[in-house]
Amino acid sequence: MIPPKEAVHAAARRGTGSPLAPRDRPSAEAFAPNLLAFIRLLRRVGLQVGPGDALAATEALTLTGIETRATVRAALSATLLRKHEQAELFDAAFALFWRDPEKGATEAAFAMLEEQKAPQKPKAGDRRMAEAMAADRPLPPPPKQEEQPPQLDAAMTVSERERLQQMDFEAMSAAEIALAKQEIRRLVLPLDARPTRRFRTDPLGPRVDLKATLRAGSRSGGELVTILRKRRVVRPPPLVAICDISGSMARYAQVLLHFLHAVTNDRERVHSFLFGTRLSNITRQLKHRDPEIAFEMVAHMVPDWSGGTRIGEALERFNQDWGRRVLGQGAVVLLITDGLDREGGRGLAEATDRLKRSCRRLIWLNPLLRYAGFQPKSQGIRAMLPHVHEFRPVHNLASLRQLIEALGKGTRR
Structure with missing residues (x-):
């Protein structure tokens, strides 16, 4: 198995691209934030990229340099890709994130010709890529709606509930x-309670419960100590x-x-x-x-x-x-x-x-x-x-x- 560093050097030697002049070469400190942003994009797309992969990509770019676009792509693909099935998604993310300014002018010239072609089925991962790129963009402010004066409807209408009744x-x-x-x-x-023929004991009842009073008096030697009362039972x-x-x-x-x-x-x-x-x-x-x-x-x-x-x-x-x-x-x-x-x-x-x-x-x-x-x-x-x-x-x-x-x-x- 080829070691990762040697694979990076081999991929860099196969890459093509015009080298940057010494005064135009970006420093590693300026390139690191862009690399971290690209790795976060790969995570949102669905690639399993961890902190160890980010350190390996940084070390690979340190060894190969960032003079050409092909060198950077080869170094990142060798360290961040784990499956062949993810290569197409990685290429689309790389082309969308690391855009070529000169290529953008050429694509704008052919935009009118592409509009006349029949619509093609989007490739796998294009929708996820667009949603991932849109996540970093701030949402546009909602359009201001002009306030219109309220309009009164004078038509005679009946609510659905009233019509159902x-x-x-x-x-x-x-x-x-x-x-x-x-x-x-x-x-x-409604529970329209009505009086029945039955009575129940109630201290504040309107009637005297003579039978219960005499029974209570027999237990106290025949003396009527307390007068017991009763009330008629009421139930629906x-x-x-x-x-x-x-x-x-x-x-x-x-x-x-x-x-x-x-x-x-x-x-x-x-x-x-x-x-x-x-x-x-x-x-x-x-x-x-x-x-x-x-x-x-x-x-x-x-x-x-x-x-x-x-x-x-x-x-x-x-x-x-x-x-x-x-x-x-x-x-x-x-x-x-x-x-x-x-x-x-x-x-x-x-x-x-x-x-x-x-x-x-x-x-x-x-x-x-x-x-x-x-x-x-x-x-x-x-x-x-x-x-x-x-x-x-x-x-x-x-x-x-x-x-x-x-x-x-x-x-x-």
Whole structure:
């Protein structure tokens, strides 16, 4: 193997170039900063050049001299290059950093001819080389922008959020449905607490707890030392939602399920049911915090999605199997359906009337009320309408907000 110093001398003897005059030769002290700058450029380009290589390059230039361009290039390539694959990148860095002034004038003369040629694919490392050279240059100051007087737009515009509040669920695109679901998750149903039949011990309660007072007096020899008091327990009433998932209600049911999921995870004693041709209790599935997992569990459980509608049969089944379980303590029932029954309203009036008598408040949410000229012409709607406390639309975000306000205000039985 050829020693590094001998390789430097051999490469220097093969190099060509015009020697500099003694009075034009730069000193080693003036050349050292340029050499360090060139080594930093090689590092930014990607060559592995360390402090030992920099010392070897300085010693090589001391032995060979810096009289000619070819001598300097041969000395630096012999000490700074480690792989043949890096030779092309080193040559480009050397030609770009140690520029020849006389060659620059010649290249400027041929610039116009080069512009007419077809564009060529840049060589490997050209982009890195340009970025490395640009790192040393100061960034140009940003151009000054002339200040323009503010312009007032007098056109009447409506924000996207306001338009989304009034848009019908059935007319929304997939992206708008996703935004509507995010808005529904932010809705908060107020906890309209109501008094129950139970009492709890309270030192500042409005009523005297005679039974507890006598029991305490029996422990102290029959003397009534302390008068104990009590207060009525107050808690929110149960909320029961019975949602239609037939073909005419499928699009609305998909959005309203997000509302039911948010309410179920926000307050206690919420019960949800779905019905098409049969009744399904999905309360346990909606209690999962992740909505995607909850809806996937509901999809596996409910087989009659987007099918027919048997409202009377579903309400009768609910009254028989679930009425006494979930309709106690002044429950509020949300009946979500369009009233289009395939059975022609048979048995629907009796089932709705029994449901009304079993709860404190029965609210019928019908998306058909979005039409200004709505009239109850179908047999199912005419059978149900006399037996509900309230009849409200549910077709957009604004109607959901109105429903929440109505539930927060409450009503007397």
